[in-house]
Amino acid sequence: MQHVVAIIKIYQIQIYIQPTILIVCFIYNKGVKMLQNKHDIRTKRTHQQIRDSLIDLIFEKRFDNITVGDITNRAMINRSTFYRYYQDKYDVVLKIFEDAMEKMKKDLGLPKSSLKYLNEEQKSDPWVKLFDHFAENSRLYLAMLDDSCNIWFISRLRSYIISMLRERENLRSSFIVSKEDCSPEIQEMAFLFTANALIGTIDWWLKSNCTPDSEKMSYLFRSYFKNGYVGMLNKD
Secondary structure (H helix, E strand, C coil): CCCCCEEEEECCEEEEECHHHHHHHHHHHHHHHHHHHHHHHHHHHHHHHHHHHHHHHHHHCCHHHCCHHHHHHHHCCCHHHHHHHCCCHHHHHHHHHHHHHHHHHHHHCCCCCCHHHCCCCCCCHHHHHHHHHHHHCHHHHHHHCCCCCHHHHHHHHHHHHHHHHHHHHHHHCCCCCCCCCCCHHHHHHHHHHHHHHHHHHHHHHHHCCCCCCHHHHHHHHHHHHHHHHHHHHCCC
């Protein structure tokens, strides 16, 4: 039986490849891809074990007292595996934070309207989604807002929320107050007040077992967001 020869032209150079070689290359590439997929799954599982173990430990002892050894023992991995992915326990918290913030940003989506026309009586999907995000990840945030590590985490969370508010308002092309009447300092102050109010609200809400629900919390926070402290207290 005659062999069929495949001819490939690359830069005017003819390369003759036997079908058997093509088959071997295909099988090899498929095998490499399968091994890579298995490695990726194993890596993701290890990351999750480390992160879950740290969160478990935060509920049991102060963050300052947690060691890498505690984490590896709980995750049932060796120290070399831990250091393959993380520098120390602070690096684990940082990666948890970055992933949580990325998920929050994805959950919220892009702003669709200007804050000039904010109506606190109307259901707002982004705000409901925001509270849903914290509720769905309540164990993570309860651990991270714990007194033993909350200074570092709250500082990061505050900075991220301010950055997110600024970015969203830039996308809206409209700030919380009119551009003509406010200075950059007032804009930043508004973002800071909102971020601190949101963090305090989330901390209280999670410790209250997410009661009331996300829709009610969305309404209450948007009412405060628009009317402020005095307006909220005087609201019927």
